Amino acid sequence: MRTLNVDLGERSYPIYIGGGLLDKAGEYFEQHGLTKKSPVLIVTDTNVAPLYLIKVEGALSDSGYTVVSKIVKSGEKSKSLQVFEEVMTTAIEGGLDRRSVVVALGGGVVGDLAGYVAAAYMRGVTFVQMPTTILAHDSSVGGKVAVNHPLAKNMIGAFHQPEMVLYDVDTLQSLPDREVRAGLSEMIKHGLIWDAAFAKWCGEHTQDLLNLDPEALGYGLTMGCSVKAKVVSTDETEQGLRAILNLGHTIGHALEAIGGYGEFLHGEAISIGMAAAALIAVNRGRDRELYNETVKLLQGFGLPTVMPNHLDENKIISAMMHDKKFKENQIVFILPVSIGKVEIVSDVKLEEVVSVIRELKKEGQHV
Amino acid sequence: MRTLNVDLGERSYPIYIGGGLLDKAGEYFEQHGLTKKSPVLIVTDTNVAPLYLIKVEGALSDSGYTVVSKIVKSGEKSKSLQVFEEVMTTAIEGGLDRRSVVVALGGGVVGDLAGYVAAAYMRGVTFVQMPTTILAHDSSVGGKVAVNHPLAKNMIGAFHQPEMVLYDVDTLQSLPDREVRAGLSEMIKHGLIWDAAFAKWCGEHTQDLLNLDPEALGYGLTMGCSVKAKVVSTDETEQGLRAILNLGHTIGHALEAIGGYGEFLHGEAISIGMAAAALIAVNRGRDRELYNETVKLLQGFGLPTVMPNHLDENKIISAMMHDKKFKENQIVFILPVSIGKVEIVSDVKLEEVVSVIRELKKEGQHV
Numbered sequence: 001m002r003t004l005n006v007d008l009g010e011r012s013y014p015i016y017i018g019g020g021l022l023d024k025a026g027e028y029f030e031q032h033g034l035t036k037k038s039p040v041l042i043v044t045d046t047n048v049a050p051l052y053l054i055k056v057e058g059a060l061s062d063s064g065y066t067v068v069s070k071i072v073k074s075g076e077k078s079k080s081l082q083v084f085e086e087v088m089t090t091a092i093e094g095g096l097d098r099r100s101v102v103v104a105l106g107g108g109v110v111g112d113l114a115g116y117v118a119a120a121y122m123r124g125v126t127f128v129q130m131p132t133t134i135l136a137h138d139s140s141v142g143g144k145v146a147v148n149h150p151l152a153k154n155m156i157g158a159f160h161q162p163e164m165v166l167y168d169v170d171t172l173q174s175l176p177d178r179e180v181r182a183g184l185s186e187m188i189k190h191g192l193i194w195d196a197a198f199a200k201w202c203g204e205h206t207q208d209l210l211n212l213d214p215e216a217l218g219y220g221l222t223m224g225c226s227v228k229a230k231v232v233s234t235d236e237t238e239q240g241l242r243a244i245l246n247l248g249h250t251i252g253h254a255l256e257a258i259g260g261y262g263e264f265l266h267g268e269a270i271s272i273g274m275a276a277a278a279l280i281a282v283n284r285g286r287d288r289e290l291y292n293e294t295v296k297l298l299q300g301f302g303l304p305t306v307m308p309n310h311l312d313e314n315k316i317i318s319a320m321m322h323d324k325k326f327k328e329n330q331i332v333f334i335l336p337v338s339i340g341k342v343e344i345v346s347d348v349k350l351e352e353v354v355s356v357i358r359e360l361k362k363e364g365q366h367v
Numbered sequence: 368m369r370t371l372n373v374d375l376g377e378r379s380y381p382i383y384i385g386g387g388l389l390d391k392a393g394e395y396f397e398q399h400g401l402t403k404k405s406p407v408l409i410v411t412d413t414n415v416a417p418l419y420l421i422k423v424e425g426a427l428s429d430s431g432y433t434v435v436s437k438i439v440k441s442g443e444k445s446k447s448l449q450v451f452e453e454v455m456t457t458a459i460e461g462g463l464d465r466r467s468v469v470v471a472l473g474g475g476v477v478g479d480l481a482g483y484v485a486a487a488y489m490r491g492v493t494f495v496q497m498p499t500t501i502l503a504h505d506s507s508v509g510g511k512v513a514v515n516h517p518l519a520k521n522m523i524g525a526f527h528q529p530e531m532v533l534y535d536v537d538t539l540q541s542l543p544d545r546e547v548r549a550g551l552s553e554m555i556k557h558g559l560i561w562d563a564a565f566a567k568w569c570g571e572h573t574q575d576l577l578n579l580d581p582e583a584l585g586y587g588l589t590m591g592c593s594v595k596a597k598v599v600s601t602d603e604t605e606q607g608l609r610a611i612l613n614l615g616h617t618i619g620h621a622l623e624a625i626g627g628y629g630e631f632l633h634g635e636a637i638s639i640g641m642a643a644a645a646l647i648a649v650n651r652g653r654d655r656e657l658y659n660e661t662v663k664l665l666q667g668f669g670l671p672t673v674m675p676n677h678l679d680e681n682k683i684i685s686a687m688m689h690d691k692k693f694k695e696n697q698i699v700f701i702l703p704v705s706i707g708k709v710e711i712v713s714d715v716k717l718e719e720v721v722s723v724i725r726e727l728k729k730e731g732q733h734v
Contacts, residue, residue, distance in 0.1 A: 081452050085516070092518045092689055120487075123513065123524045124604075146490065149452070151459045157490045158525060237491075322459055 002222050006141055006229045008236055011161040015140065015225055017218060021168035022055050022130065026063025032163055034126065035099045039066040041091050043114035044105040045074040048132050051174055056105055056130065068094030072113065074106075076256070076266075079113050079147045081156065087117045101126045101163070107133035107179075108266065112154070115145030119160035127162045132171040134183025135267055137221045138190075140165045141228040142245075143236070152322040153253050159237055169217055181302045182267025184209055187220050188297060189274060190227040193244050196340025198223050199297065206300045244342050247334040248273030251353070254319035258311065264304075271303035272360070279356045280348060281335040290336055306364035313357050317350055369589050373508055373596045375603055378528040382507065382592055384585060388535035389422050389497065393430025399530055401493065402466045406433045408458050410481035411472040412441040415499050418541055423472055423497065435461030439480065441473075443623070443633075446480050446514045448523065454484045468493045468530070474500035474546075475633065479521070482512030486527035494529045499538040501550025502634055504588045505557075507532045508595040509612075510603070519689040520620050526604055534588065540579055548669045549634025551576055554587050555664060556641065557594035560611050563707025565590050566664065573667045611709050614701040615640030618720070621686035625678065631671075638670035639727070646723045647715060648702040657703055673731035680724050684717055 001018030016028070029040075040060055044053050049071045057067050070090040072078040091102070102125055104114035111129055118127035129140045146157025175183070184202075187209075191199030201223075202209070208216035228245065235242040252273030255264055264272075275298065278291040295305045320331065333348040368385030383395070396407075407427055411420050416438045424434050437457040439445040458469070469492055471481035478496055485494035496507045513524025542550070551569075554576075558566030568590075569576070575583035595612065602609040619640030622631055631639075642665065645658040662672045687698065700715040 081448055085448050088516050088523060089518065092516060092522060095688075120523045120525065122522060123511065123526055144490065149455050149459060151456065155459060155489060156455060156487045158487065159490055321462075 002218065004222060004225050004229060006161075007233045008143075008161060011143075011236075013162055013164050015165040015167055015229075017167040017169065017222055017225070019168065019170045019214070021166045022052055022171070023059055025056050025059040025130070025166060026061075026065065028164065028166055029060065029065060029101070029128075030063060034101050034163070036064045036066075038097050038100040039068055039094050040101045040103060041087075041094060041096055041117075042067060042069040042103045042105050043072065043087055043110055043117065044069065045072050045078065045107075045110050047074040048106040048110070052105060052132060052171060056103070068096075072110070074109070076109055076148070079109050081147055081149075084113060084116060084120075084147050087113065088121065091117065091121055096121065096125070098122050098125060101128055103128045103130060105130045105132065107131065107136045108139040111136055111139045112145050112157075113147060115143075115160055115162070116147055116157055119145055119158035124160065127160055129162045129165040131165065131167050133175060133179060134172060134217075134221070135179070135186055137167070137183075137224050138186040138228060140167065141225050142232040142242075152319070153257055167221065169214060169221070172212055172217060175212075178265065180210060180212065182265035182271075184220075184301050185267030185271045185274075185298070185303050187224040188301065189245075189247055189270065190224040192274065192294065192297075192336065192339060193247050193334070193342045194227045194231070194340060195223070196338070198227070199339050203297050203300060210301065240344075243332060243344050244334050246332075247336070247342055248275075248277055250320060250331060250333055251276045251316065251357075254316045255311070257319040257322070258315045268304050271298050271305060272307060274298065275305035276307075276353075276356050276360060277334060278336050279359060280333065280352055281337070283352060283356065284335070286337070290338060293339055294336065305360075307357055307360035309361050309364060311357075313354050316357060317353060320353070369585065371589060371592050371596060373528075374600045375510075375528060378510070378603075380529055380531050382532040382534060382596075384534040384536065384589055384592070386535065386537045386581070388533045389419055389538070390426055392423050392426040392497070392533060393428075393432065395531065395533055396427065396432060396468070396495075397430060401468050401530070403431045403433075405464050405467040406435055406461050407468045407470060408454075408461060408463055408484075409434060409436040409470045409472050410439065410454055410477055410484065411436065412439050412445065412474075412477050414441040415473040415477070419472060419499065419538060423470070435463075439477070441476070443476055443515070446476050448514055448516075451480060451483060451487075451514050454480065455488065458484065458488055463488065463492070465489050465492060468495055470495045470497060472497045472499065474498065474503045475506040478503055478506045479512050479524075480514060482510075482527055482529070483514055483524055486512055486525035491527065494527055496529045496532040498532065498534050500542060500546060501539060501584075501588070502546070502553055504534070504550075504591050505553040505595060507534065508592050509599040509609075519686070520624055536581060536584055536588070539584060542579075545632065547577060547579065549632035549638075551587075551668050552634030552638045552641075552665070552670055554591040555668065556612075556614055556637065557591045559641065559661065559664075559703065559706060560614050560701070560709045561594045561598070561707065562590070563705070565594070566706050570664050570667060577668065607711075610699060610711050611701050613699075614703070614709055615644055617687060617698060617700055618643045618683065618724075621683045622678070624686040624689070625682045635671050638665050638672060639674060641665065642672035643674075643720075643723050643727060644701060645703050646726060647700065647719055648704070650719060650723065651702070653704070657705060660706055661703065672727075674724050674727035676728050676731060678724075680721050683724060684720060687720070
């Protein structure tokens with residue numbers, strides 16, 4: 001079992017990464033001094049509930065905790081204000097009070113939704129994350145929680161740090177192949193923005209990671225979390241540096257939004273976004289090898305790097321302009337400088353983006 | 368013009384209290400270094416918009432700010448997640464970004480709603496309060512923002528401190544009589560919990576306050592804000608002391624909830640709640656004079672102090688148990704010790720509450 005500390009002063013918290021952790025949920029709750037007098041709410045989804053809900057409910061009950069659970073439909077569509085209100089209803093009816101704990105048992109969607117419930121319920125209660133996907137290694141660090149607005153993703157949210165993250169890697173064995181790939185996309189991103197050696201390691205261990213080899217997975221998740229933790233510790237509320245975590249996200253979020261949050265998995269959308277960012281950088285003078293290497297690494301994991309032909313450039317641009325990263329009439333782009341290093345650029349013109357979208361559509365037709 | 372500083376470390380902010388402040392909104396924005404590159408959103412309601420919206424829009428535009436406005440229906444029902452989402456839509460369509468400012472122009476409902484929008488939009492933007500009611504002197508200090516859940520009041524919210532409060536007392540001249548009385552209820556509360564001399568002053572200046580005499584009003588609002596600021600500075604996130612601000616609110620909130628947030632104004636509900644708290648204290652051994660004096664003071668302002676006969680005790684109790692103040696199976700009550708002093712009590716039994724509700728119903732039949 002590895003423990004990684006996310007250093008945020010009085011809001012610091014540990015991430016426990018290892019096997020068999022869900023069975024020990026009650027012990028971890030006790031160790032963190034969480035009260036047994038107030039009910040605990042577990043938020044999970046229709047995919048995860050049949051696999052792990054009874055296990056976690058049992059582990060907490062055995063330690064003397066009262067548990068209520070809310071199962072939401074799996075998928076990004078549950079990150080809506082409507083589902084948020086439904087979870088709030090369960091919390092109120094379940095008698096949760098200010099000392100209660102809200103647990104996110106699931107992937108990024110459940111983490112964001114349950115985290116925002118924890119941030120907002122009675123103006124904030126304790127939050128515990130139990131990620132069950134690879135992608136969630138990203139969202140479980142940094143305290144960003146949110147739901148989507150029909151017009152744009154993650155528009156309604158908060159910064160709310162968890163009390164702890166219990167990352168039981170046994171749960172990853174049950175992930176569908178497509179989600180494994182999409183999850184690894186964020187792991188690769190952490191290499192691309194910060195750590196050339198780790199990016200290289202990802203390229204060399206592609207098959208181990210895709211096969212969910214426990215040792216490779218444990219190391220990769222710890223490295224990914226650790227890059228993110230370093231960035232977040234430096235800039236908790238995204239005033240500056242933290243923006244580098246958004247590599248691939250400017251275009252990626254737009255793709256998710258116009259696909260109605262259904263066509264692409266998040267990791268797939270940012271994979272295309274990372275390819276696009278590399279191409280913008282190349283068009284601005286970086287060596288073409290930067291784009292080639294990025295695309296090769298992503299494709300090795302079976303991730304998409306071309307733009308589907310049916311997507312309208314204008315719709316993508318329009319969705320981008322609704323994004324939070326669109327600040328004072330400028331698009332803030334994260335562009336690679338080399339593998340393992342990025343820069344924050346605020347003078348990318350819309351034409352450059354349109355041009356790259358078209359190039360990536362052509363790439364698609366060559367495949 | 369009086370300036371009161373709310374001392375919260377790096378989240379400290381000034382409250383400016385005086386006449387003609389709305390006309391100078393642009394100057395205050397500049398003085399606080401708020402950017403002109405990002406649109407400002409003014410949230411106001413159907414009562415306030417016809418009176419002051421053009422004035423504030425004009426003052427900000429004249430200083431070079433781009434302004435979008437959202438007018439919600441006046442009344443507590445606008446503190447819903449549905450209206451919250453509508454305001455978010457206006458914010459997104461208006462192109463607000465992370466450096467934008469959300470302005471609450473109105474009373475407590477608009478302040479709570481707009482404040483929660485500011486807390487949640489892109490995970491938090493700058494918030495400016497422009498209160499137009501007496502009641503808002505209370506909600507404009509302390510950073511508590513929220514919307515209601517159909518099952519209970521203020522269940523969904525955040526702590527989000529404003530950048531500044533512009534309290535233009537000229538706006539209070541247009542308040543309907545009933546709202547004046549209800550607003551003064553919170554002012555009296557600040558005397559009752561903290562400052563016997565100020566409570567006495569309220570009793571001696573009842574007519575001046577009801578007549579909206581500018582000097583009396585200016586002094587009363589400054590004193591009210593100042594009591595609240597002292598309490599909040601000591602306990603920003605309501606871990607302990609801040610609970611004393613809830614005098615009258617345990618029962619008051621329940622009355623509002625079962626009245627569907629329509630029967631009582633907030634100040635009326637807590638007036639009954641303060642009478643009830645005094646009576647619980649008397650039943651537990653305090654001198655009956657404590658209850659008599661409390662009721663006399665409130666009645667002097669034309670505020671209700673008896674329980675309407677048609678309200679079901681069980682419904683009141685049930686609504687109380689959904690309240691945030693219901694913690695680990697105990698009701699936390701704020702009970703008066705003497706005029707100007709209260710205590711936090713956690714062993715009040717439901718029977719005591721039921722008994723007082725019945726006594727206050729009987730009082731009503733004697734009137």
